[in-house]
Amino acid sequence: MLDAHPHHAPPEQDTRPNKIAPPPGKSRWIAIVAVLVAMGIAVSGILWRRQQESEVAKWTADLAVPIVATVSPKQGVTGQQINLPGDIEAWFEAPIYARVSGYLKAWHFDFGAHVEKGNLLAEIDAPDLDAQLAAAKAKLNSAEAQVKVREAERNFAETTYARWRDSPRGVVSQQETEAKKAEFGSADARYKASIAEANVNQSEVDRLTALEAFKRIIAPFDGVVTQRNTDIGALINAGSSTSNGPQLFRVADVHEMRVFVQVPQEISSNMKAGLTAEMILPQYPDKTFNAVVSTTSEAINKTARTLLVELHAKNADNLLQPGTFAQVRFNLADTPGVLRIPTSALIFRENGPQLAILLPGDKVDLRSIKLGRNLGTEFEVLAGLSASDTVINSPPDSLSQGEQVRVSKDAPPPPAHEAEVR
Known part of the structure; x- marks a missing residue:
């Protein structure tokens, strides 16, 4: 029978050389060195980070101090000009009105004409005035004739009274003498009354004769006719600017x-x-x-x-x-003695116009001033500023009295590693 469990091949022998294990003491030192190196790296990192944080904190504190620019007041204002609207008028200018009523007979100068004093501008035909003057002259002639009659009566009465008065005593009675005296007084009164009436008539003739001269409208001075508001045949009413009379020239x-x-x-x-x-x-x-x-x-x-x-x-x-x-x-x-500052240096608050003055130690003094003329990009300062003051230009809106500032040329640059700090 076959063996139910196959035989395993014998294990191959390891022919590689055997590793030599390090001594136990040396391994311990290596571990210690590694730990120390790691700790040194960690400590240096922490110190470096703290240094960076300190620099950033210092830079941030510096940024909290406003950075300002300064200017010095300028002294003296020369060549200053100002433009204003004006109206040009003639040296003399006169409206010409009629002094008599009538019809315009002729005009001799139109508007735009240059005239000399005394030139005849126009003539007026005034028949009513002519009739009044003729009647006044006739009345004057009658009055003058009456004066002559009254004068003869007076002279006769005076002669009669003188003869009665100088007669020898007993030739004429006293009563007759008094009667002749009264007749002389009456004749003398009538004579004086006729003279007074003649004088009145003479005055009327003189007045109307003067008005006759106004039928000729003449230029009052050398100049230019700037208006002609009438024409031949027009009805002319005597008048002036306060009445209904038209302005002729x-x-x-x-x-x-x-x-x-x-x-x-x-x-x-x-x-x-x-x-x-x-x-x-x-x-x-x-x-x-x-x-x-x-x-x-x-x-x-x-x-x-x-x-x-x-x-x-x-x-x-x-x-x-x-x-x-x-x-x-x-x-x-x-x-020359007025100070001026740029408009951008002004501060307008509830206390009126002010300037921010830079004091020693870079402190701010908010000083009220009195402004003069607006010179465009500059203002005159009449009070509150001296030529030796240093003025902060374009001051921040939040600037306050006594605040610490930094002049722009002394402002520190931001740290180069700012982007590295998170």
Whole structure:
């Protein structure tokens, strides 16, 4: 019978050389060294991390101090100008009204014409006035004739009374003498009354004769006719600007022009006689005209809070016209002692305008100031600032009194390893 359990092959013998186990003491030292190295690495890592955290904390604390830029006040304001709207008016300008009623007989100068003083502008036909003058003259002639009659009566009465008065005593009675005296007094009174009436008539003739002269409308001065508001045959009513009479002509003297400017109250103190200005007109954008301040109203308008300033401008070439709008650029006087600071340095809070002044030790002093003119990118400072002060420019909104700041040039850079810290 076959064996039910097959025989196993004999195990192969291991022909590899036998490993030599390390001595027990050496293995222990290796483990100790490994542990020490691991501990050193861990400790150095912890120390390095703590150093980084300390640097980041210091850098963060430095960032909490506001970083500011500073400027020094500038002294003196020169070449300062200000532009304001102005109105150009004629040196003289007069509306011409009729002094007598009638019809326009003729006009001799149209608008735009240059006239001289005394030139005949127009003539008025006034038949009613002519009739009144003729009647007044007739009445005067009658009154003058009456004066002569009364004068003869008076002279006769005076002679009679003198003869009765100088007669020898007993020739005429006293009663007759008194009667002749009374007749003389009555004749003298009638004579004086006739003279008074003649004088009244003469005055009326003189008045109407003067009005007759107003039938001729003449130019009051050398200038330009700027308006003609009537024509031949038009009914003319005597009048003025306060009545119903029409304005027939308007004449303007334009040899020199007056320029009127409303100057805001805050700069009104700069407006002195002799201050120069330049004008720009819309119709001449590439041309400037010179003007000089002549006077001011010496009073502030309560409604607009402005000062009325009058300038004079020569007009030899007749380019300036009455009623023209002009942009007037004033050349303000230099103010060498005034300090100025950039607009960006201003702080506006409940206490009014302030500046942040940098004190020794980089401390902040919030100082109230008094502002002057707005110079565009700069402001004048009239009080509260000295030339030696250092002003913080563009101060943070949160800046407070006595706060510590750092000037921008001293600000530390962030740590190079900031991105490595988590």
